[in-house]
Amino acid sequence: MTEALLNIEGLTKAYPGVVANDDVSFRIAPGEVHALLGENGAGKSTLVKMIYGLVRPDSGRMQFGGAPYDPPTPHAARAMGVAMVFQHFSLFEALNVAENVALGMENPPPQRQLARRIREVSETYGLPLDPERLVGDLSAGERQRVEIIRCLLQDPKLLIMDEPTSVLTPQEVDILFETLRKLQAEGTSILYISHKLEEIKTLCDHATILRLGKVVGECNPRQESARSMAEMMVGTALHTPTRGEKAPGEVVLDLAALSVASANPFGTSLRSIHLEVRSGEILGIGGVAGNGQDELLAALSGETPAPAEAVKFCGQEIGHLGPNARRRLGLLAAPEERLGHAAAPDMSLTENALLTGAIREELVSGGFLKWPRAQGFAERIIAAFDVRTPGPGNAARSLSGGNLQKFVIGREILQRPACLVVNQPTWGVDASAAAAIRQALLDLAAEGAAVIVISQDLDELMEISDRFAALNEGRLSAPRPAKGLTVDEIGLMMGGAHDMEVAHVA
Amino acid sequence: MIRLEKRPNPSRAVGMMTPVLAVLLTMVAGGILFAALGKNPFVAIKTIFYDPILGEFAFYYRGQLLVKGGPLILIAIGLSLGFRAGIWNIGAEGQYIIGAICGAGVGLAFYPADFWFIFPLMVMAGAAGGFLWAMIPAILKTRFNTNEILVSLLLVYVAEQLLASMSLGLLRNPDGAGFPGSRNLRQYEAAANNELIAGTGMHWGVAAAFVAVILAYILLNRHMLGFQIRLTGESPRAARFGGVKPNLLVVFCLGTSGALAGLAGLFEVAGPAGQISIDFNVGYGFTAIIVAFLGRLHPAGILLAGLLMALTYIGGEAAQATLGLPAAAIQAFQGMLLFFLLAVDVLTNYRIRWAKLETA
Incomplete structure (x- = not known):
């Protein structure tokens, strides 16, 4: 196996009354799209928050690019090349795209220069976006692009995406996936969190499955069926709802x-x-x-x-x-x-x-x-x-x-x-x-x-x-x-x- | 570092304990305040809390306890309904004044006739006066979405001007040699709110306060309207989903608290105060806000808190008289009580954790 970009060993994080992550280990190779699978409450969010420096682990070690990695703040994580697109956007509706992007940067360049950079990045990655438009006028899919472009401007080595498709139409999902594949081809690793199994099958190279805070399995999603992955997530055989055929009434x-x-x-x-x-x-x-x-x-x-x-x-x-x-x-x-x-x-x-x-x-x-x-x-x-x-x-x-x-x-x-x-x-x-x-x-x-x-x-x-x-x-x-x-x-x-x-x- | 951690369920035990803790903390902080003023804090606390009940002159003070506590409880019960639903009537003082003016006005209109129905009629007029005065913020809120806190509070000052004008004009005692103030209703048997049991301070207003406590308890715990009041306070959106009509609730809560404050004013003017005068109102309407919170907006709690607050009033007067404490120190002392209550209140829903600093 090639040198891992991110190597996680034995991460543990407990909150009062619940162990969110229990001895979690996995590794992400450069240019790999790695899925983190699990039900709500399985500990996915806590895990990525530790990687992004929002939460400190109780114990365990992380290595990033071969060096020890223990970001005390998201600021430190970004400086190392880790970027994250959250499920819920943090954008100001009354500001335009470029202004919103500038707010998330450490040293924003002048507006005009930034607008040009935004256009460049959006064209390169097939994410059309006008830097002058007000965020309040954008659709959910376009708002997500603002967040993604904000991340891409930092040239991340690892991009974390938390449930990115929940706000997208199927067509928008296709556009997003093309972008992610292009990033992957350039060597960026992506940690992709989702519970939509079909998406993971099409996009991801490798999946780590969490249940109740523990790693319960790893797999290559392309070789698994959606059902088999779902059963790994849940831990039991799934019950598929059934219904009888009946003509509708009044x-x-x-x-x-x-x-x-x-x-x-x-x-x-x-x-x-x-x-x-x-x-x-x-x-x-x-x-x-x-x-x-x-x-x-x-x-x-x-x-x-x-x-x-x-x-x-x-x-x-x-x-x-x-x-x-x-x-x-x-x-x-x-x-x-x-x-x-x-x-x-x-x-x-x-x-x-x-x-x-x-x-x-x-x-x-x-x-x-x-x-x-x-x-x-x-x-x-x-x-x-x-x-x-x-x-x-x-x-x-x-x-x-x-x-x-x-x-x-x-x-x-x-x-x-x-x-x-x-x-x-x-x-x-x-x-x-x-x-x-x-x-x-x-x-x-x-x-x-x-x-x-x-x-x-x-x-x-x-x-x-x-x-x-x-x-x-x-x-x-x-x-x-x-x-x-x-x-x-x-x-x-x-x-x-x-x-x-x-x-x-x- | 001290960290607050949300409890999964609100703690009932702590909820009952916080008022006691707040009283103790007030005694400590108040003691420091009195010491800073050069008085012996232990003597001052004893004068305020102990002497009125068990001291040498307690026979005089004990009756005062109900006289002062009655209106506080009556007003606070009304306010607590609205406070539970997030409807903030801060103007009970004004409703109290208007209730007194209306009630006294009706009584004086019959002077010197002697009918059995004069006093009941005055009671109704008092309640109606307070109710209507409270309808001003209520209707402005439901119609134009104005802030009931501001409107009800500002109407207090309007009511005070009306009171002054009444004492100097329409209701002035024609036989009073030109002094401001109305006839003394205590000397007009048909309109007087006399002590029911001599020496106890128990008058019709105190009886009304006790009845209000019981009715409020039944309303909040056994009736749909009380449930809707609590629901609106907990979660306005869930309340609308549950079929609560917010405007109706605003009218009900402001109306009820206004009527009860008006009643308190009437019983006061026909009883302990005796007459409409410029300085008739002494702040019961504002102190009742403290009483409502000190009693945790619970009817039984308000009953106890009203008596406790009456005690600080009486004890405070005693401390002013015997120790020469300034009146402002007593007011500060009462303010501390509310401050500490709200501060320790956090513990009902949160618990304190002593934890190491976690970098967020």
């Missing part, structure tokens, strides 16, 4: 030209959305984050009022009704943000069961609360959805993300909705819990409910939806049967590559 929810202005100045307004969902059917709604997903959920849950006739539920005009009136009719929702939206973090699970269950589960009579019934309802959710918690008296924030998500979805499903709208039902949830949630949604539809799943996970949508539509800048594409849709077609429904189809690597 129209339950009918949106006619629903337009809602966003309350948030950086939000996306909904523009003339048409859709019908029938009982027994799952409608999947895809789209890149920030294209109106939150607004659509709020308009359906009743948090944002709409014109009465724009939302029809079983023939009744309900656009003007609030959340509780809609719950009474049988239209339930589960928002994306678990803590602070779907659940109150500091309140107990019993109180959180009451939050949406008060009406349909009859937890209130004459305005007075029936605590024993509310606790019983919370206990039923915990039992039916395998929520891991000592009991319903615990605060919502004490649950892990996946467990709280099971609680939130379970709370709505157990109320037997006629129509359920969920946004990102398995976001941040481990694979086995995600499979359980998807199965529960399929079962709910099989029992005759209409289900709308809004998600950014295309694999998930293809797995469970009967029909598929995409949100793009607040508009919804016409729904199409999910069976037989190609990735290209889906990508075009999601808005393509935002006018970047012509981009080619020079």
Whole structure:
């Protein structure tokens, strides 16, 4: 084996109550695209934070280019040639691209010179980007390019990318991969974090798999199947959701030209959305984050009022009704943000069961609360959805993300909705819990409910939806049967590559 | 280095302990303050906390405990509802004044008639006055999204001007030889809020305070509206998702706290104070904010905190009289209590870790 660029031996990092990384060792060769695979909570983030100097390891050693490497700060890591593109961007919307890039540099050159450098780099690597544009006007994919170019200007030897494709359309993913391959050809190593196995199969030379903070395997992704890698990640055989074939029934929810202005100045307004969902059917709604997903959920849950006739539920005009009136009719929702939206973090699970269950589960009579019934309802959710918690008296924030998500979805499903709208039902949830949630949604539809799943996970949508539509800048594409849709077609429904189809690597 | 670490669950035990710890810390810091003023800190603390209850002249002070504690508790209970929901009524002092003016005005309008319904009518007028005064910030907030903290606070000064104008004009005692101030309601039997049990200080306002404590407890723990108030305070977005109408809550919380403050003003003017005068208000409305927090916004806690705060008032007056402590020192002492309470409050949700420095 050639001399490794980065050599990690026995890295260990413990936080109170949890060992995030336990004796982790692996090496990255120069010019290698190395995947770091693992479920949420497997310790991927902690590991890269140690490499990038954000967190100090408790024990273990790192070598970079043959020399001992122990960066006390990200600044030191960058000086050594390690760059990182984070999953969440740190950009100022009110500044232009060049100004944002300059803010991330140690000694920024004058603006005009910098703008020229940005153009050079963006042309060399096939990442078209105008340095004069305001970041606030850019799509998520273009914002990511700003972050990548900011890294590339430092001539990194190792580029760390954390879940880079979660905000991209399939076409944008292709552009990104070409860039990464070009970097690789020039000898830059890439540490690529993802749980999207198909991507890793196409892009990566080598994969290290983490589970519960430990390295549980290494493999060449090209020689493995997505399923075999998933099972290494989870440690058990995966359960694939199943469903029976059934003809859809009556129209339950009918949106006619629903337009809602966003309350948030950086939000996306909904523009003339048409859709019908029938009982027994799952409608999947895809789209890149920030294209109106939150607004659509709020308009359906009743948090944002709409014109009465724009939302029809079983023939009744309900656009003007609030959340509780809609719950009474049988239209339930589960928002994306678990803590602070779907659940109150500091309140107990019993109180959180009451939050949406008060009406349909009859937890209130004459305005007075029936605590024993509310606790019983919370206990039923915990039992039916395998929520891991000592009991319903615990605060919502004490649950892990996946467990709280099971609680939130379970709370709505157990109320037997006629129509359920969920946004990102398995976001941040481990694979086995995600499979359980998807199965529960399929079962709910099989029992005759209409289900709308809004998600950014295309694999998930293809797995469970009967029909598929995409949100793009607040508009919804016409729904199409999910069976037989190609990735290209889906990508075009999601808005393509935002006018970047012509981009080619020079 | 000291590090704060978030607790997975808020600690109930620490939550109960923090007020006690805050009182102890206040005694220490207050003692240092008194020592710096050249007084013996131990004597000063004893004069404030011990003498009014068990000292030589305690028979006089004990009644004062309920007289001072009653309005504080009544106002603080109302404020605590809004504070729980993140609706900040800082103007209880103004609502208290307006309640007193309205209540006294109704009573004086009947003078010298003697009907049984005069006092109940005054009670209603007092509550209505406070309610309506609180509706000004409430409606401005729901209509124009103004800040209720500023509006309610500034309305206190408007109310004070109204009070002065009433004592000098409309409500001035016609038989008062031109002195400012209204007739003394205690000398007008049909309108007087007299002691219910002689020597205890127990009057209708104190009874109302106790009833308010019980009702607030039931509201917060057993009723949907109380749940919605707590939910809004914990997490406004989750509350909207849960079907809470934020504007309705603003009106309810400001209205209730205004009505209770108005009641407190009425009971005060018809009882202990006796008359509308320029210096009728003595800051109960502001001190009640401290009481509400000292009682951890919990009805039972507010009951105890109200009595404790009344004690510092009475003891503070005693210390002024016997030790010559300046009034400002007593106010600083009360301020310290709130400061320490908020400081140690952090411990409910965080625990202190003594850890080595970690380079971030």
